[in-house]
Amino acid sequence: MASAQVYPASEPARWIYLDRIRTRPGPFTNPDIYSGEQVAAAMETMKILVIGAGGLGCELLKNLALSGFKDIHVIDMDTIDISNLNRQFLFRQADVGKSKAEVAARFVEKRVKGVKITPHNCRIQDFDEDFYMQFQLVVCGLDSIEARRWINATLINMVDEEVEDSYKPLIDGGTEGFKGQARVIFPTVTSCIECQLDMHAPRAAVPLCTLASIPRQPEHCVEWAHVIAWDQEKPFPELDKDDPEHITWLYQKALARAQEFNISGVTYSLTQGVVKNIIPAIAATNSVIAAACCNEALKIASNCAPFLGLPEENYMMYSGNDSVYTYTFKHEKKDDCPVCGQLARDLAVDPAWTLRELVESFAARPEAQLKKPSLRAEGKTLYMQSPPSLEAQTRPNLDKTLTELGLEAGQEIGVTDPAFATVLFKFKLKFKQ
């Protein structure tokens, strides 16, 4: 087995370690889908897309360049901030304020000879399907669930059963503190990001009345300053969460409120953390998760060893808080997934709710997480967020109860959200007793 022929890449001495593995079968290699002779050449012409050039993205670019990929694109709309420097190792103090995608691409190109990295300093939504169609693999290192859902829906929408090239495997990583996960999605074949949405439930919001009248925690004081005091006093035309002056204003407001109620623990750092929803991040965890993602990318691109996704395990959970622990398992595809499934998903509602209550409930539901939903029922429009004329026309419905609107148990409703333009979320109403 291991004594098989090595089929070197263009610079055999340089890539000897990689070639020993990717061009020679091992005991776990599936001979039916593997051809060692063609691997190096095939990988050199493959196009791979990295989404995000932040903590994970910097690692992804380095890892892919050193895994034998030669044509890499990277999308990131952000600029470099000083708080990135503790982990985003392609950036230096002098780079603060510059485009992440551009600085990262230039750095890796310079360090690893022969790799071409094309940066795109923009949003993923700025590209259409034609752009995404050119890649063979997509690897995500994002901090936003919304962006993940968008690319997931886009790649699934692109699948054409007749065209083999239309299937783009998606590899996604995420971290928080010492924990993280890596998952592999084969669009329409395996469980997708939308199927797994309830594993990443949004943080429960503090009720408005707690913020307004009975704060107990320092976070309540910060949220009060953020949600209520800012709106009342409008100290600056628009809140910029990255402007220290704005954060300082919120901090002082929160502190004064905390003192009024005898609550301790409001600090600048806490204020910033709550307002920006900061997730702790370190280089070590990004290193683990990005490498797990790129290891799968190498195996998928070369078939030199079994990869996650097919047919069994597709999700690796990692935790370093207490010892080191991984849980690698198969997340099942959901038939009622609004993106890759066929069936409408059950939606528990109270018939006595107003349509407004239903509309507002979508943001917090772990299985929906839609901030600006527009609703249609069979044959009629319930509420449209836009255009303004339609919004005005459907607004009176918001104060009617579901019963008054003639909605019945078992009825299907369709929901759209501007964040996921291609997706129609189908729900089936289930009335609470």
Place this chain on the structure above:
Amino acid sequence: MLTTLTSENFDTTVDCLFGTHNSMTEIVMSQTPPILHGPSEKERKYDRQLRLWAASGQAALESANILLVNSGAGTVGAETLKNLVLPGIGRFAIYDEARVSEADLGVNFFLDDSCLGTSRAQSLTELILELNPDVQGSWYPNEDTKTLDSLLNDSPVFTIIMYTHPIRPEQLSRLEAYGQQHKTPLVAIHSAGFYSYFQINLPGAFPIVDTHPDETATTDLRLLNPWPELVAFAEELTKDIDGLDNFEHGHLPYVVILLYYLEQWKAAHDGNYPTAFKEKAEFRKIVQAAARTNNPEGGEENFEEAAAAVVKTVVRPSLPSGLKEVFEYEHTDPIEQRSGFWLIADAVKKFYEEHQCLPLPGKLPDMKAQSKVYIQLQGIYKAKARKDAAKILEIVQASPGGEHVNPAEVDLFCKNAAFVKLINATGGGATSSGAKISRADRLKAAADREFANDETAAFSLSPLSLLPIYLALQATAHVGLPTATATTTATTNPKAEAEAKQQEAAATADNNDNSGGFNADAILAAVAQAVPGAEKREGVVQAAHEVARAAGGELHNVAALTGGMVAQETIKIVTKQYIPADNTCVYDGIGGRVQVLRL
């Protein structure tokens, strides 16, 4: 320390934010207004990690001096250091005898074309130092310090030493001796192809107080053994519970609700609390039924919270297994025994024996309540926690050497007592009877255990053991080292050495040579020596072939992943926060998972 900080309040504010648990802090907080200016440059740069290990952890990192003894393909060590330099360790040293070869450039990100033929230690040091101007680094061998021996003899004591396989046996012995002599933790790392492992060798029992348990696990309300102040507070609020208006009734904190109905329960059950599961279920129904429903909301959120909290908070205090291990630990080292941790642990043990409960942590979870009532209740828990901590401090100070113990350390221990953890309790092989088992025998015992588990893995739906990977890698722990002559010529003629290495690599590529120990039969023969019989197992044979396939070469991804894990563990050991792995962590890059084994 965070040297750019000038405000004395920094520790205070950070500690409060990160939940580092110092009751003094809270007093200071409420008396002096916190600083109003924004964070310093350094706090901004390290913001995302300070939220994990706070200023105390950062200070520990910044005083760390880490040695990497690098060898083999050389990437996993560099990746580990990258992840430690970025968060700002104090200083590092790299000892690496190799010259940079072509093969290095295909796997190591901290080397480029201009480094070909130079000292790998020097080039790695220079490119890694670019990552963080706050960190200092040095490289060996150099003109003044030519051997590992002289480096170890002439340097200030290292905080932790990492070495990568393959390593020369005499260097390994030297490092192990150093580790014992200076009580320096050692981390062995081996990464080859899709496989890797690392093994932490701590110099003795390693206690951790600041283990960062999940928030949800830490609630300790003492509902079944309330103290007089808490009882009086609850009675005052509930003495006319039915006469309360809807607002007051709907804002009773759930702690007060539960205390009230527990008293009722006791009165109806011969003075006994609900303890069995069935009784608790019944009690929960009583609480649920007590909620008012004739109000506009048609229910009460605080009663819902109370009912939901029954199973977890209506509990008798018990001794968690981690702390039990601390209490039962038998000391072999008298110096260790007089350390702050052990003096406090002894005091907590005495406290526990006297009161049948641990010192109160004093943290009150958020719950629906009026601000003033909640703050009062919070104050009652805090006051009791302070009182318990003061008692512990008194016991500590009365013990020999106890007068030097820092009260803040006592506070931290009290707040985390239930989650204190002892790693490497058997000190690298000591059994409860005190006898040492050899490392070889421990490996055999682990193999018996793991292979027995594998027999039933199919039924229990658990994955197969990763021990075969460890065995196969371990079999090549000293295989593939450059010959002694090659290293001596290297210092005189770097270009020639680089060329020789290049040719060697190319030769391997041309004729697919797997000689020199990197063939499966040689690996299996070595496994048979370590664990007789293991070489016949299918999993071990497969692992041996996979290790032979790599022939000592690294895959960058596997090196990066392993470097990430080793950096996490190093941070945990240096900061004494979170819980390090005990003691060997094996990674399988084919199955995409990790297993920790105690070897």
